[in-house]
Amino acid sequence: MGTITKALNLLNHFTELTPSIGLVEMTRLSGQDKATVHRYLTELERNGFLEQDSKTRKYRLGSALLRLSFLREKTFPTSRIIANRVNGLSEELGELVHASLLQGNRLSPLCYRDAGSGGTRVYFDQADMIPFHATASGMAMLAFGDKALVKNALVEPLARFTENTITDPKLLLARVETIRSAGFAFSDQAVEVDVSSVAVPFYQDENQATGAIAIAVPVTRMNAASQRKFVHALWCTSEAITKELGGSLPAEIRKIWHNEG
Amino acid sequence: MGTITKALNLLNHFTELTPSIGLVEMTRLSGQDKATVHRYLTELERNGFLEQDSKTRKYRLGSALLRLSFLREKTFPTSRIIANRVNGLSEELGELVHASLLQGNRLSPLCYRDAGSGGTRVYFDQADMIPFHATASGMAMLAFGDKALVKNALVEPLARFTENTITDPKLLLARVETIRSAGFAFSDQAVEVDVSSVAVPFYQDENQATGAIAIAVPVTRMNAASQRKFVHALWCTSEAITKELGGSLPAEIRKIWHNEG
DNA sequence: ACACATGGTTTGAATATCGAACCATGAAAT
DNA sequence: ATTTCATGGTTCGATATTCAAACCATGTGT
Numbered sequence: 001m002g003t004i005t006k007a008l009n010l011l012n013h014f015t016e017l018t019p020s021i022g023l024v025e026m027t028r029l030s031g032q033d034k035a036t037v038h039r040y041l042t043e044l045e046r047n048g049f050l051e052q053d054s055k056t057r058k059y060r061l062g063s064a065l066l067r068l069s070f071l072r073e074k075t076f077p078t079s080r081i082i083a084n085r086v087n088g089l090s091e092e093l094g095e096l097v098h099a100s101l102l103q104g105n106r107l108s109p110l111c112y113r114d115a116g117s118g119g120t121r122v123y124f125d126q127a128d129m130i131p132f133h134a135t136a137s138g139m140a141m142l143a144f145g146d147k148a149l150v151k152n153a154l155v156e157p158l159a160r161f162t163e164n165t166i167t168d169p170k171l172l173l174a175r176v177e178t179i180r181s182a183g184f185a186f187s188d189q190a191v192e193v194d195v196s197s198v199a200v201p202f203y204q205d206e207n208q209a210t211g212a213i214a215i216a217v218p219v220t221r222m223n224a225a226s227q228r229k230f231v232h233a234l235w236c237t238s239e240a241i242t243k244e245l246g247g248s249l250p251a252e253i254r255k256i257w258h259n260e261g
Numbered sequence: 262m263g264t265i266t267k268a269l270n271l272l273n274h275f276t277e278l279t280p281s282i283g284l285v286e287m288t289r290l291s292g293q294d295k296a297t298v299h300r301y302l303t304e305l306e307r308n309g310f311l312e313q314d315s316k317t318r319k320y321r322l323g324s325a326l327l328r329l330s331f332l333r334e335k336t337f338p339t340s341r342i343i344a345n346r347v348n349g350l351s352e353e354l355g356e357l358v359h360a361s362l363l364q365g366n367r368l369s370p371l372c373y374r375d376a377g378s379g380g381t382r383v384y385f386d387q388a389d390m391i392p393f394h395a396t397a398s399g400m401a402m403l404a405f406g407d408k409a410l411v412k413n414a415l416v417e418p419l420a421r422f423t424e425n426t427i428t429d430p431k432l433l434l435a436r437v438e439t440i441r442s443a444g445f446a447f448s449d450q451a452v453e454v455d456v457s458s459v460a461v462p463f464y465q466d467e468n469q470a471t472g473a474i475a476i477a478v479p480v481t482r483m484n485a486a487s488q489r490k491f492v493h494a495l496w497c498t499s500e501a502i503t504k505e506l507g508g509s510l511p512a513e514i515r516k517i518w519h520n521e522g
Numbered sequence: 523a524c525a526c527a528t529g530g531t532t533t534g535a536a537t538a539t540c541g542a543a544c545c546a547t548g549a550a551a552t
Numbered sequence: 553a554t555t556t557c558a559t560g561g562t563t564c565g566a567t568a569t570t571c572a573a574a575c576c577a578t579g580t581g582t
Binding site: 007009011014016019046048051054060061062063065066067069072073075078079101103104108110204206 | 265276280281300304305308310316323324327329331332335340365367369371466468
């Protein structure tokens, strides 16, 4: 692991709950030496990736990120494309729809839209990390993303969120296989009681999935018929997103989706 | 200059016109060795700061930037705060208002809003770099930002855009002094014929300006009376932005603005 | 088949990074 | 006022990473 990776990893310690971090705290979080961390932090700051509060001396994410994110979105509008489709689907179905993007071993929410059907809404927290083994989106990534993801998901014991969370690695692998042949991922109250989801992957190229789009509903609204409807809608939307992103569905995926549809 | 800075600088070569760059091209642009650049690029890619097109093998800005930008904006909503004020001011005056942020030696546009009064609009290009010596915003940064900016602005010869562009370093320094005592920056057709602007800085702390907010109008609508109106409006808006960003106006600035207002 | 450009990899030599120990400052506590 | 603790920040010799030149592999147009 090179210097650049180590430095950039510091940025991942900023979260919604800890938006600014001091030097010593960051050394604790990263497990590296204080002098090293300090050099990294100041160098990141000089480049606008961090800012330092002049009073508390704590560091926070910097405005260079805004500029580069803007530019990326202007020249390669992933976010806009996906958000449009998410909104469209949510409106069409009247349910909560959300999309997440994979980066490395991290799956993070990109956008969501709740049409607010019937008053019951599902909580969904943005800009945080999504656990792979307990969500439909995460399972979709394990099944259709880079093969290495599965191994990586098992290095740590699987956290339990509810009674339904899969914590046995063997069961998880079996579930991944099921999902692969079904062409969609599903999760029943595995991260939160009363919430069921289905998810499908989308592609930026024709190899591995780069993200997933999911529908989450109160468990009372999920049955065989509604699930079929949701999955079909997701398949269509994913195909549209994939096309707009300049990717294409892998042959085996296309086969499943079109035969079952 | 450390490794991190050199690697991060590669990101700055992506522009709206060159949104994806290959290895050799990047070597040329950065002036560094090919092996080095390749290591940097792959390491940036592994962290999601770049993505590589699977066909052309070119690199483009990655989605980690979206995630981090999102998080920054959620925990420290610079962009939202400024955009709100820009919109408000533009609506109030019916003129084009824009804001830019300083990062290092780079001034880049953050947002703009043209209320579209009278059909005449001013062209404004986002996500690019703003020249310091030829714009009101840039001059505001030279006058009220980090003192080192002025030196840095003079290392290269001053590019000429129109007949009115200041290209003589001595004249530039004199102009900076004028602006400092006036409390606002102005520019008359220095970057584009027929466009006049006024600009004032805003602050995230109480030392140096971190950005500028400006009004650009067709030269026919700029006279002593309208300029006074624009400057006054900018002062109020900057004070509001500065406060919302958690900063405060330096004593000497406050004195000028309140006495003249 | 050939030249040429691209992406990517290897090598010893050079250089920048690492990290233990150190300094400086400020806030509580005695 | 002095001590203590925690913080941010700096120094410097050992060492691990980066550098740059040469090389390989692949694809493309002639």
